[in-house]
Amino acid sequence: MARRNHARRSNSYSGNSHSNFADEGIQKSSRHKSSRKQPRIDDNIVDLKSRSKQVETAYSPPRSAQPLRAKNQAQQDYITAINQHALTFGIGPAGTGKSYCAGALAAEALESGRIERIILTRPAVESGESLGFLPGDLDEKFSVYIDAFRDILNERLGAGTVDYCLRHGRIVAAPLAYMRGKTFNSKTFVILDEAQNTSVAQMKMFLTRIGEDCKVVINGDVNQSDIRGPNGLADAVARLSDLPNVYVHEFARDDIVRSGLVRDIIDRYEVDAE
Numbered sequence: 001m002a003r004r005n006h007a008r009r010s011n012s013y014s015g016n017s018h019s020n021f022a023d024e025g026i027q028k029s030s031r032h033k034s035s036r037k038q039p040r041i042d043d044n045i046v047d048l049k050s051r052s053k054q055v056e057t058a059y060s061p062p063r064s065a066q067p068l069r070a071k072n073q074a075q076q077d078y079i080t081a082i083n084q085h086a087l088t089f090g091i092g093p094a095g096t097g098k099s100y101c102a103g104a105l106a107a108e109a110l111e112s113g114r115i116e117r118i119i120l121t122r123p124a125v126e127s128g129e130s131l132g133f134l135p136g137d138l139d140e141k142f143s144v145y146i147d148a149f150r151d152i153l154n155e156r157l158g159a160g161t162v163d164y165c166l167r168h169g170r171i172v173a174a175p176l177a178y179m180r181g182k183t184f185n186s187k188t189f190v191i192l193d194e195a196q197n198t199s200v201a202q203m204k205m206f207l208t209r210i211g212e213d214c215k216v217v218i219n220g221d222v223n224q225s226d227i228r229g230p231n232g233l234a235d236a237v238a239r240l241s242d243l244p245n246v247y248v249h250e251f252a253r254d255d256i257v258r259s260g261l262v263r264d265i266i267d268r269y270e271v272d273a274e
Contacts, residue, residue, distance in 0.1 A: 077249060085245050115187045117189070118153075196233045197226050223270065
């Protein structure tokens with residue numbers, strides 16, 4: 001009898017051990033599955049139509065829910081000038097917010113329905129070096145010149161809205177050379193950036209595109225021209241500054257808001273050179 005009871009206890013213990021091992025195996029398997037990284041869903045990640053397979057996504061800044069606010073009095077005067085005049089020149093050093101304020105105002109006007117289209121343009125001039133042949137169609141070639149405005153519009157409107165507007169012609173980005181023959185109609189907000197790289201003839205061509213009830217902003221730094229010969233921006237400011245409905249706003253080095261380091265760098269390059 002003692003041997004049978006001992007055998008039964010052995011069998012019972014053996015069965016429980018198998019069951020325990022099985023349970024432990026299931027738990028390990030479930031822990032292993034749960035530890036696998038799940039695909040992360042993030043609204044700030046947008047797909048890129050890139051020729052390179054190495055980069056398929058990029059970070060897009062979250063949309064700003066706050067209205068545009070000036071960071072200093074110079075920006076406030078610039079914003080007021082854009083709102084009150086048909087043609088506004090914003091001239092001054094880098095980092096003063098010329099492009100950001102213009103792009104943000106254009107985005108707000110498009111979103112509110114005050115305008116129907118934004119046109120972004122600039123001369124396709126490299127800064128001190130030639131990029132050579134760029135692959136892709138015209139939009140892909142020119143995108144490298146207009147990326148700064150793409151970031152501004154993404155922040156103010158959202159990347160999805162910007163993509164939609166680009167596809168349907170509500171936002172148009174094109175080189176300055178393709179402006180010839182066009183007319184900027186009413187309810188259009190036009191921004192010419194890096195205007196210091198225009199020739200006098202190019203600036204005249206651009207300015208004569210302006211139609212009725214159209215808002216135009218021209219930005220640039222006359223001290224950083226990458227072209228030879230007369231500067232179209234400086235020439236236009238000298239010719240048009242006293243016209244009605246035209247405003248010339250000049251930023252100073254003290255108005256730089258990008259960073260204190262940028263202000264110090266510009267001081268070393270420009271003030272020390274004077």
